[in-house]
Amino acid sequence: MAKFDSGKDYYEILGVPSTAAQSEIDKQYRQRARSGHPDAGGNEDEMKALNEARDVLTDPETRRAYDADRRADSIPTGSSIVFDHEAAGRAGNLEVPLTGDDFAGLCMNAAILLGLGLPFLFLIEMQWVFFLWPLRFMAFAALAYGVFIANAALRARLRQLEKRSRKLSHAAALVHHCVFWLIVAAGVGAIYFSLYTGRR
Known part of the structure; x- marks a missing residue:
């Protein structure tokens, strides 16, 4: 042999x-x-x-x-991210192989971060005094990290679809990413407008 x-x-x-x-x-x-x-x-x-x-x-x-x-x-043994001995080398490019449970976990984490960060930010801005700036920073950080996790979930989902069907073109993936960032931009604009009018 x-x-x-x-x-x-x-x-x-x-x-x-x-x-x-x-x-x-x-x-x-x-x-x-x-x-x-x-x-x-x-x-x-x-x-x-x-x-x-x-x-x-x-x-x-x-x-x-x-x-x-x-x-x-x-x-896979347990979580594919925790136990995959090759994951560390691919994680920087967000190429860690994800299972359905991992994808759902990313979505859940993003929803928790955004769901807690938004009310927290609105509460701080409505009662704004200078010494609350650390809490304001924490709220912005939670929202930014939530967007990052949501984008990671989107990338993982697109990789899954590409591996399954082999029909997902680069243009289609680009459209998904553009729609995602347009939604993020619209959300940021809506938050800014709501906070500004609320404080006026």
Whole structure:
């Protein structure tokens, strides 16, 4: 049995689906090897990766073991954010893989922050005196963080839809983001108008 690294996606390296037949793997390997060979101007590391992927996926026993390891690694344990050992590297780009429960949690957190921050801000502004400025700052921070969490939930939802259907275009995602920020801008304007007229 050939050695393999279950952390590598050999299917992606060869550009084939995980259900690809042996003939499809061989064909795709030959195509990529022709363009990726160092003598043809390719990269030596890429050629090594192609050879490694071909060796693993063309050996039935090794391929079964590799697929089994990949399935075991993909099984979520508890919260996928807390226990995913690769999440730290992806969290900065908001690419942490989210389950339905995680998405609902983001929505709930955003609703709590916005639901508490808005009345708190209105109460402070209506009774405004200078020494309340720390509470005012806390209310603004809660609202800003609520918007941030809501945007994270939107991004997570769009990634889920893209992975499921593969039909969500970049333009459609951009429209969703534009609508989101238009709603935020309208909300900020409404809050400012309400507070200003209330204090007058």
